[in-house]
Every structure is written in structure tokens, then in C-alpha cells.
Amino acid sequence: MRLKIIQINIYRGKFLDKLVEFLRAEAPDIITMQEVTGGRINFWNDESVDTFGYVKHALGISGAVTPMYRLVDNPAAYEGNAVLVRGNILNxxxxxxxxxxxxxxxxxxxxxxxxxxxxxxxxVDFGGTLIHVLVTHGAWTKDPIDTPEKLRQVRLLAEYLCSLKGEPFILGGDFNMEPGSEVIGKIDEVAHNAIYDSNITNTLNLRTHRAAKILGNGRLVDFIYTSSHFTVVSIDTPQVDVSDHLPVRAVLRY
Structure with a gap:
């Protein structure tokens, strides 16, 4: 079985229509998304829009979202992580x-x-094969440096991946950290980073990122991790302006 995955930080819906157009054309089996928002947290021009619901409805596929925080006076205003899949979400x-x-x-x-x-x-049930589809958004600091709090959080993530006890998984994330850091190293110990099967060195969109002038050649911070059940058929970063990050697009063989 082959699965196409797209990992994308959607920039609070800044380029929502372009994102939907891109995803429709790609027709991935799995989409992992960060900076999924609603209400006045949106960068989209309509604050009434829930970006998760908008994309899910436009693509006509299954999905799940989990807010990380909300605004006290407006529960519809949130930011979180989400997955969209062409499969049956069991739990x-x-x-x-x-x-x-x-x-x-x-x-x-x-x-x-x-x-x-x-x-x-x-x-998720993909035609009788059960796969854990995970998404996360790593702790951010202005410079991508290891900190005690980031290390505490990544240990919890690594422990959870280990707790799956050999069940197949795919994890997409904007980790806000680069290869060579202790944070990324902790995940590398328990999962395979598909980006290592490529020559990709940057996952930020330097055409749209507000900090592009100080980012030089960019940063490699968005990854797709897998259990040992998968091999990487292809992986790349389409040069499309759908966010301040580039999509990470991978085809995996199970």
C-alpha cells in the first residue's frame, strides 16, 4: 500500500484558498496541519471561518482537530493541530x-x-490496515535552540511513540527545531525521519515568511516521521505559496 502525506503549517489560514486549491490537486491520503485556527486568531480575511472545517469541507474527507488554546471571551477563537485523512478515523x-x-x-x-x-x-483504518496518524507543533523560541522545557516536552512525545508498542504510525509536525539538535535527536531515536532520505535543507517559505530577511537560506524544521513499517518512495517540498512554510510531500510504502 502506498500513502501520500502532506505536512503543512497553514499559517493561521493566511492563504486559505490557495491551500485548498493545492490540496485538491494533490489529493493526499493524509494531511497533518499546524496553526489551525478559528475566530480572530485567523490570518484569513474572514474571522468567522474555522480553518479546519473550511479545509475539511472543501476536500470532503475525514478529520480531527485538537485546540491547544482558546480565547476567554470567544471560544470559537482557537489554535491547534489537525489531521485530515482518506480513511475511517476509529478513535x-x-x-x-x-x-x-x-x-x-x-x-x-x-x-x-x-x-x-x-x-x-x-x-485510522486504511482499507483494513490500522495506522496511527499523529500531528504536533513543537515549542518555539526565536532561535531554534535546545531548552529544558523543549527537552521535557520531546521526552513525553518520544515516550508516547514508544508506548504504541510496534503499531504502525506516521507523525507530521512543525517541530521548530533542526536536525543536530538534542530535541530532534530524541525523536530520531524512536522513529525514522523521512526527510533524511532527501536533500531538503529548508522547509520555510522565504517568499512569504515575515522573518525571511534574517533567515538566510532558511531552516529545516518540518518533518514526517514514521515507524519501521514504512519506506520512503519520494519526498520533496513543493514551491507553492500556501503558507509561510513549504509543504512537505511524501509518498510512503507500507
């Missing part, structure tokens, strides 16, 4: 890396290291 589980919170207003960069973080695990 979902949330693993909290940093506890859920409600904010009086939209949190910005100064909140980055302390913002809530979680992992969404959806058990």
Missing part, C-alpha cells in the same frame, strides 16, 4: 506536552516557549 487521543490554556487575547512571540502544546493521535 482519537490527545497527549498534552504543555497544558491547555485560555488567554484574554491572542498570544504572540513572547508567549512562545510557554504556549500550550499537544499531540493528536488518530487511529
Amino acid at each position: 482519537t487521543k490527545i497527549v498534552w506536552l504543555k497544558e491547555y490554556r485560555e488567554y484574554p487575547d491572542v498570544p504572540w512571540e513572547q508567549e512562545g516557549p510557554e504556549m500550550p502544546r499537544n499531540v493528536l493521535d488518530a487511529t
